[in-house]
Amino acid sequence: MKSKMLKPLNKSRGQSSFFHLFVMPGMIFLLIFNYLPMFGLVMAFQDFVPAKGFFGSKFVGLKHFRYMLQLPDIGRVIRNTLIIALGKIFFGMILAIAFAILLNEIRMKFLKSTVQTIVYLPHFLSWVVLAAVAVNLFNLDGSVNQILSSIGIGKINFLGSNQVFRKLIIGTDVWKEFGYNSVVYLAAITGIDPGLHEAAAIDGASWWKRIWHITIPGMMPIIMLMTAMNLTSVLSAGFDQVYNLYSPIVYESGDVLDTYVYRIGLVGRQYSFGAAVGLARSAVATLMMVTANHLTDKLTGQRIY
Amino acid sequence: MFNRKLKKAAALTLAGIMTLSLWGCGSGSGSTSESSQETVTDPAGRGTVTVTMGRQTTANPKFPSGDSYEDNAYIRMTEEKLNIDIQDEFEAESGDDYNRQVSLALSAGTLPSMMKVASKDELTELYENELIADLTDVYNQYASDYVKAIYDSFDGRALDNVTYDGKIMAIPATASDAGTSMCWVRSDWVESLGLTVDEDGDRCLTLDEVRALAKAFIDGNPEQAEHPVGIAFNASLTGGTSDGTNTINAIAYALGAYPRLWFENAAGELTYGSIEPEMKEALSVIRSWYEEGVVDNQLGTRTWDDITSLLTNGQCGIVFGSWHIPDWLLNNVYTLNDKAVFTPYAVVSEEGKVNCTHANATGEFVVVSADFDHPEIAIEILNLFYDDLVNDSALLEAYPDVASYLNEGVDGTARPFNIEVKSNTYLLDEYGFLKAALAGEGTREEIPTAEERSNYDSIKAYQEGSGDVTGWCKIHSRTKGVDLLTYLTENDLYNWVTPVYPETTDTMNTSWANLQTLEEENFIKIVTGAAPLDEGFESFVSGWKAQGGDTIIAEIKAQLEQ
Structure with missing residues (x-):
């Protein structure tokens, strides 16, 4: 979008620096709450003891990073995290895009906005609430299992089976977020020149053909951009969701980096270890972001920064 | 020019940050000690x-x-x-x-x-x-x-x-000492179903009696619940204290297993209770109950609150826990159903004793x-x-x-010292006065503590028909719970085990949370049949030892030798 960027206002520096003052509160906020705490990252390289503080704690170099990679469960945890996070990104995007395309076809304004509001709603609910709903629906005595057993499929222990737990996590998250995520795609669709559709219709292109050859290519830059942004969260599979739904039975398939670090780091009060994992994850996220940004730039000429 | 300004600003900001953080670290350490330096040592005449x-x-x-x-x-x-x-x-x-x-x-x-x-x-x-x-x-x-x-x-x-x-x-x-984890049974259900519990009247149940009772509750389903549950346990099956609530502790202890505790086994070797063969036996018992349907089929996925609602909904009529659970857990049952009555029983070993561990000093x-x-x-x-x-x-x-x-x-x-210094049997001693007063053999004034006097008042009021939940709670926790502890002590039914309570070792610092996860996950898998009993337990034990358990045992031994 380089071309669409605002041109700098043609005013003297003195005048524009006055306007820069408006940014100050935000910048100070950012400095205090986002940049200052980064100082705490030193604890990842220390044996941090709260009473001794950052300056009194002993430096131990990469000890906690080595320890992290040596943990017996780390392979399983990373695998779960990747599967769940990638599953959420992939299915979440597919569904959001499909939903946006379908919603765009609705001509009745009232119906469109009603549907939109309804599918947005779950996004605004916390997982603490939704997990309770999910547990009620999916436990062995829940309505889903009652339907399943009444149509002869038999009961499935969604919350306690390593075969289905990940699917449940991905499924419920996609359900919660797809409506909200579709907003950006809807906007992309509205940005497509209606003239193209009209021309294609006159040339006899079917609805499918028009979606395939006009709508989707038109959305492509946004899709690539969103993929790149989403990939940065490839190592966060959603703490609050998993934490509220999992149990020791499904550690094997459902234990993700966040919950693992929570149990090992916070409950065991290993602050340094928790910080080390957080830092490692941020490093991976940054790497993903840079790579994805580079790739999308190459493929579509679109970049995040 | 601009560059220099920027540098200056950056330096200032950095300095600011450092001052701020130094200030943050320094606060609180302000006052310095001025301990008194009196020289007179005679306590009577030692001046102020x-x-x-x-x-x-x-x-x-x-x-x-x-x-x-x-x-x-x-x-x-x-x-x-x-x-x-x-x-x-x-x-x-x-x-x-x-x-x-x-x-x-x-x-x-x-x-x-x-x-x-x-x-x-x-x-x-x-x-x-x-x-x-x-x-x-x-x-x-x-x-x-x-x-x-x-x-x-x-x-x-x-x-x-x-x-x-x-x-x-x-x-x-x-x-x-916390005393044993009791098996609290809905005695109004026992009555309405015409069952007999504890025929010999020794206030103790064997494992078979517990199983039979749970089965009878499911079959009888006195409150016509949609999904009756025999016994429900927490996802982390065991507790680190003898009286663990919603845990399998009572059953494990009855089989001589002391999960999550360190002690010297029969051979005189320091060991961790959860890896002993007795623990496997305890898990196999729960596993067979689970297969039979006596134990909750959603074992492992129920949260603490879920279990509480099983009790309050009338789906479940048996719960394991300490003497004081009527005060904070079973009170929820009474609030919703004022006909609910619980009776606690101790779970005994084959020798007819109640195995129990001393609390950490x-x-x-x-x-x-x-x-x-x-x-x-x-x-x-x-x-x-x-x-x-x-x-x-x-x-x-x-x-x-x-x-x-x-x-x-x-x-x-x-108080100048915020610690409690009370006899090991203070609970039973204080209850003795309450019991005497309630029986008319003593008076309210003779009860030594304010808390027990207020218990007396609540119980009296309930007996006079107040129907107040506090009265119900105190009747259950004191005249049933503590009363059972007193009974077990007086009749010498306890078999006391003294665990070792080690200081936190270095390896515990790094590996304990992980070992706990390993334990919880394996136990729940074995019990629910997701892992085979023999191999599952063996692989747990070897994994536990390899992932730091053996080192921790050695560290504790070194601690004890000091």
Whole structure:
């Protein structure tokens, strides 16, 4: 979008620096709450003891990073995290895009906005609430299992089976977020020149053909951009969701980096270890972001920064 | 030009940040120690001694207006009786805040005359740095017989815990034995289904009786629940204390398994209870109950609240827990269904005994600074609060302020020492008075503590038809729960096991959370049939040992040899 960027206002520096003052509160906020705490990252390289503080704690170099990679469960945890996070990104995007395309076809304004509001709603609910709903629906005595057993499929222990737990996590998250995520795609669709559709219709292109050859290519830059942004969260599979739904039975398939670090780091009060994992994850996220940004730039000429 | 400005700004910002963070780290360490330097050692004629203290506080101490931690009825009484002047060197809320203050004092090497310490590790560190006074002589010389009897009721466990190289280095708080995890049964269901429980009337059930009862409850389903459940357990199946609620502890203990505890096994080797063969047997029992449907088919995925709602919905009529669960868990059942009545039973081993473990001696201590010239004052405060105040009614008459503190429930942190020093059997002793009063063999006035007197009032009111939930709770927790503990003690039905409670070792710091996860996950998988019993348990044990367990055992052994 380089071309669409605002041109700098043609005013003297003195005048524009006055306007820069408006940014100050935000910048100070950012400095205090986002940049200052980064100082705490030193604890990842220390044996941090709260009473001794950052300056009194002993430096131990990469000890906690080595320890992290040596943990017996780390392979399983990373695998779960990747599967769940990638599953959420992939299915979440597919569904959001499909939903946006379908919603765009609705001509009745009232119906469109009603549907939109309804599918947005779950996004605004916390997982603490939704997990309770999910547990009620999916436990062995829940309505889903009652339907399943009444149509002869038999009961499935969604919350306690390593075969289905990940699917449940991905499924419920996609359900919660797809409506909200579709907003950006809807906007992309509205940005497509209606003239193209009209021309294609006159040339006899079917609805499918028009979606395939006009709508989707038109959305492509946004899709690539969103993929790149989403990939940065490839190592966060959603703490609050998993934490509220999992149990020791499904550690094997459902234990993700966040919950693992929570149990090992916070409950065991290993602050340094928790910080080390957080830092490692941020490093991976940054790497993903840079790579994805580079790739999308190459493929579509679109970049995040 | 611009560049230089930027550099300057960056430098300023950095400096600002560093000042801020330094300031953040430094605050709180402000006051320095000024422990008193009196020279007179004769307790009777020793002039007014200034005693500086590290005090643990609470957010809502419920002081009458005007009173504070440094100036309240307890402190005033202490100052007057012992001719001392108490000054708080630091006050901090219990938990991290307080522990930080103690760490700071420790690292600075300047302690207040007396302070509370909330961890054994810190006590050891204080001893090793020679910052605390040896209390052996003053304890032997000044502690009252009653106070000594309290500590002796723990068979030496309380004082051993603070004894280093044969020297008593702190005043320990006491932690009474929690007693067994009881099997609380809906006795109104038993009645309505016409069942007989505990035919021999020994208030104990065997494992088979528990299983049969759970099965009868499912089959009978007295409240026509849609999905009756026999017995439900927490996802983490075992508990680290003998009375664990919603755990399989009672069943494991009956089979001689002591999960999550360290102790010497029959061969005299230090071991961890969860890896012993008895634990496998306990898991196999629960596994067979699960297969049979006696144990909740959603075992492992139910949260604590889910289990509570099983009880309140009338789906489940058996719950394992300590004597006090009526006060905070079963009260929910009564609130929704005032016909609910529970009766607790103990679960016995094949030999007909109730296996139980002694509680960890204590994790809280009061230490006296090595620089303080009157360590005997600490013992005098101990006598004053944990003997005189309990036994000498004249004292309360002389200090009506203190009496009103007791009646109004001003928080215990107001006392100079925020620790509890009570006999191992205090619960049973106090209940003895309540029982006598309820039976008409004693009076309300003879009940020694305010809490037990208020229990008496609640129970009386309930019996007169108030229907109040507190009365129901106290009837259950006291006249049934504590009564069962008393019964077990009096009839010598307990088989006591004394675990080893180690200090946190280095490997525990790094691996314990992981080992706990391993344990919880494997146990629940074995019980629910997701893992095979024999191989599953074997692989758990070998995994546990390999992932740090063996090292920890060796570390604890080294600790014990010290």
